[in-house]
Amino acid sequence: MGIRKRLKAKIIPLLIFFGIAVLWLSLPLGARAQASENQRQIVFVHGIKTDSRAAQNCNNPGFQSIWCGSSYENKVNYFSYYQDIAYKKDTGGCNPQPAPDTNTDPLYAPDTSSANRAIDPNTCDSQSALAYNSTGLYNFLATLPSPVAIINHSMGAAITRGWMTLTMEREGDNTQNIVDTVISIQGVQQGSFVPLGVLPFINTLETSARATSSLLVSSLINYAKWQSGWDNNRPALADLTPGSEWYQSSLPYDVPSHLNYYNFYTDIKASLHPQFFFRTLPSIGTISFGDSVILPGESDHQAMPFLGGARFLPFGESFNRHEYTLESSHDVLLGDGLLKPLRANPFSIVSAAYAIGNDPIGHEKLNQHLDEDNNAFKVDSCRENVGKKTVQREILRILEDPQWACLTPGES
Amino acid sequence: MKKKLLLILIFILTIVFTFSARSIFADPADTNTVPVILQDTSNGMMFSIQLTSGQSDTGQFDLYIPQKGYYQGKVELREKIKCDEKEDCLEDEDDKKNKSKVIHLKDTLTVWHYQTDDNSGSEVKVKIEGKINTFSNSAIINIWIEGNHYRLKTKKADQKAAEEISIQVAQYTTTRDWPALYDLLSAQIQSSMTQEEFIQIMSQTNSPEIIAINLNGEGKIFPASGNSYFAQPVSLTVRQEDSSTKLFNSTQYFIFEDTWRFLSTDTPVVP
Numbered sequence: 001m002g003i004r005k006r007l008k009a010k011i012i013p014l015l016i017f018f019g020i021a022v023l024w025l026s027l028p029l030g031a032r033a034q035a036s037e038n039q040r041q042i043v044f045v046h047g048i049k050t051d052s053r054a055a056q057n058c059n060n061p062g063f064q065s066i067w068c069g070s071s072y073e074n075k076v077n078y079f080s081y082y083q084d085i086a087y088k089k090d091t092g093g094c095n096p097q098p099a100p101d102t103n104t105d106p107l108y109a110p111d112t113s114s115a116n117r118a119i120d121p122n123t124c125d126s127q128s129a130l131a132y133n134s135t136g137l138y139n140f141l142a143t144l145p146s147p148v149a150i151i152n153h154s155m156g157a158a159i160t161r162g163w164m165t166l167t168m169e170r171e172g173d174n175t176q177n178i179v180d181t182v183i184s185i186q187g188v189q190q191g192s193f194v195p196l197g198v199l200p201f202i203n204t205l206e207t208s209a210r211a212t213s214s215l216l217v218s219s220l221i222n223y224a225k226w227q228s229g230w231d232n233n234r235p236a237l238a239d240l241t242p243g244s245e246w247y248q249s250s251l252p253y254d255v256p257s258h259l260n261y262y263n264f265y266t267d268i269k270a271s272l273h274p275q276f277f278f279r280t281l282p283s284i285g286t287i288s289f290g291d292s293v294i295l296p297g298e299s300d301h302q303a304m305p306f307l308g309g310a311r312f313l314p315f316g317e318s319f320n321r322h323e324y325t326l327e328s329s330h331d332v333l334l335g336d337g338l339l340k341p342l343r344a345n346p347f348s349i350v351s352a353a354y355a356i357g358n359d360p361i362g363h364e365k366l367n368q369h370l371d372e373d374n375n376a377f378k379v380d381s382c383r384e385n386v387g388k389k390t391v392q393r394e395i396l397r398i399l400e401d402p403q404w405a406c407l408t409p410g411e412s
Numbered sequence: 413m414k415k416k417l418l419l420i421l422i423f424i425l426t427i428v429f430t431f432s433a434r435s436i437f438a439d440p441a442d443t444n445t446v447p448v449i450l451q452d453t454s455n456g457m458m459f460s461i462q463l464t465s466g467q468s469d470t471g472q473f474d475l476y477i478p479q480k481g482y483y484q485g486k487v488e489l490r491e492k493i494k495c496d497e498k499e500d501c502l503e504d505e506d507d508k509k510n511k512s513k514v515i516h517l518k519d520t521l522t523v524w525h526y527q528t529d530d531n532s533g534s535e536v537k538v539k540i541e542g543k544i545n546t547f548s549n550s551a552i553i554n555i556w557i558e559g560n561h562y563r564l565k566t567k568k569a570d571q572k573a574a575e576e577i578s579i580q581v582a583q584y585t586t587t588r589d590w591p592a593l594y595d596l597l598s599a600q601i602q603s604s605m606t607q608e609e610f611i612q613i614m615s616q617t618n619s620p621e622i623i624a625i626n627l628n629g630e631g632k633i634f635p636a637s638g639n640s641y642f643a644q645p646v647s648l649t650v651r652q653e654d655s656s657t658k659l660f661n662s663t664q665y666f667i668f669e670d671t672w673r674f675l676s677t678d679t680p681v682v683p
Contacts, residue, residue, distance in 0.1 A: 196482075197460060197474040197484065198447070198449065198460050198474065198637075199449075199458050199460055199474045199475075199476045199482060200474075200476075200482055200528070202458075202637070202638075203458070203476060203528075204528070208599070208600055208603040208604065209600040209603075209604065210600075211598075211600060211637070211638075211639050211667060211669075212600055212667075212675070214449070214637040214638060214639075215636055215637045217637075218446050218447075218449060218636075218637045219446060222445075222446045222447070225469075232468070232469070243526060243532055243533060244533075248532065274601055274675060274676040275676050275677050275678060275679065276614070276676070276677055277585075277619075277622060277648065277662055277677050277679075277680055278619040278620050278679075278680060279613070279614070279619050281601070281605075281613065282604070282605065282613075283604070284600050284601050284603075284604040284605075285600070285604070306528055333676075333678075333679075334665070334675060334676035335663070335665060335676040335677050335678035335679065336678050336679050339636075339641060339643065339663075339665045339675070339676060339678070340663065340678045342634065342636045342641070343632065343634055343641070343643040343663070343665075346446075346634045346635050346636045347445035347446045347447075347448070347464065348445065348446065349445075349446060
């Protein structure tokens with residue numbers, strides 16, 4: 001073969017390679033990610049008292065509105081709890097369900113000899129022990145092809161945290177290589193204040209208007225208890241109490257450092273205004289209620305705040321890690337909003353508590369305000385100068401390129 | 413015959429629908445009540461308990477003892493008990509007047525104990541006995557934990573003193589004596605604004621001029637979240653822009669902070 005021919009044989013493949021590379025790099029970031037990560041799977045881990053089967057129906061209201069109608073609609077795997085409501089028969093009772101994986105070490109699992117029905121195939125209320133759900137999630141993830149993004153809500157975040165503890169502790173773990181992204185929405189990262197009752201919340205209020213604040217706190221906690229309908233006798237509620245044995249067994253462990261972490265939490269505030277006949281006086285105190293069942297808490301992933309929290313930002317802000325704050329505020333009139341109804345019935349739940357408990361970004365309502373079609377709430381995008389976006393838009397954008405989702409165009 | 417049957421059927425269906433609709437649309441305020449909260453301002457102890465019978469959390473209590481932490485458990489509610497601390501169990505005048513509103517507690521039980529500083533919990537044995545008068549929001553509760561005796565006793569608020577301060581508020585409002593009115597305000601308001609700021613707000617002329625305030629019926633003491641409040645209905649005479657007068661009804665609210673202090677009103681309404 002002549003020199004020219006040999007050169008041709010070497011140079012032409014090189015030119016083709018560089019040509020493809022140039023074309024690839026000239027594509028916008030999102031399109032590049034779309035092309036490379038078309039195979040990304042989503043694992044949705046739902047919250048307490050929710051049905052993994054109902055979540056699969058795009059006609060039902062819920063967090064599925066994030067991906068329903070998008071290119072991810074058919075790439076979602078719905079994780080079922082041990083004792084998930086999904087096993088409930090329409091005629092009553094439960095369909096057969098897999099036994100839990102009880103190899104939970106180092107995670108705390110409740111005493112199965114007590115009346116909490118921690119292991120009982122005839123219970124299906126999605127209020128099961130977090131430890132069995134974390135081992136279940138671990139086993140479920142191990143069956144999936146990489147890459148996987150976990151999207152979790154409420155108790156789903158605590159279950160995901162349990163999975164992280166297992167990945168850090170188990171030798172030969174491979175699930176860390178399967179999952180690359182964790183997106184949490186109103187997660188019970190450090191516990192919910194509701195099971196603690198009223199007194200700890202009142203005593204830790206940092207306001208001089210503690211007495212009047214406690215009127216609203218008392219009503220809100222009792223309304224949240226009523227609204228959530230959590231069963232005191234089941235393991236989930238005990239696990240989700242701040243400082244519980246569950247949190248003591250999961251939070252001290254580190255989390256994988258190579259994952260992309262995105263966290264959405266809510267902070268609803270109420271300001272109390274005394275009235276003087278026709279005048280309204282300035283606020284005498286502001287109370288933060290978080291999402292009405294979980295306070296913001298601390299972003300440190302190993303912190304254990306006394307009243308719990310929903311924040312979660314391991315290793316700080318970066319191109320692939322961000323916390324989104326959903327905020328709203330309520331002005332509560334002391335006379336009309338609190339004292340007048342309590343005068344009529346001192347043991348009633350005041351209307352201001354209903355308003356906070358039913359805030360569109362509260363724990364019970366956010367899943368109906370995520371996408372453009374449903375009067376969505378908007379948050380600041382993690383990319384600078386992009387403005388406010390719906391939670392749905394921001395999550396779909398993260399899924400396209402989770403490693404660089406918070407990189408502002410032009411930034412390097 | 414058929415007509416009669418049809419009428420009976422409609423009647424039955426109406427009853428069934430009424431009852432099912434009531435259960436579906438039941439207001440949580442009808443079915444769920446806020447627990448009573450009691451506090452002893454002399455030692456900082458607080459006690460919260462669900463006294464409404466027939467609820468899943470009836471008897472469930474939270475106790476706070478300063479420097480010791482929180483205790484959560486469920487105690488049996490009784491009509492009458494033999495009390496170890498006999499003088500605390502004697503009926504006082506309030507109890508005699510409102511016998512049906514007095515609830516006794518007596519139990520020895522294992523409760524969950526946790527502290528603010530280390531956030532970890534453990535089980536502990538507690539003996540508890542006492543009485544709660546839900547009409548006057550007064551209580552005496554004795555608690556024994558690990559050999560220590562704790563006593564929570566609520567302070568009684570005086571209705572006559574509340575009525576007197578209500579008259580003073582009316583007087584200072586109509587004479588626009590804002591410094592004197594500021595002195596009657598709850599410490600919660602005073603700590604959020606200075607006297608000067610309060611006077612500045614009250615001196616603004618963008619609010620209708622109140623020329624007379626009269627007490628309108630008997631006031632009422634009511635308990636809420638560990639404090640005693642007093643509500644005094646009043647009627648206001650307001651001068652309008654065309655110099656004519658108009659009557660409104662409102663309520664003055666006070667909080668008991670060792671003495672009665674003015675807290676708020678509600679929005680005046682035309683009677």
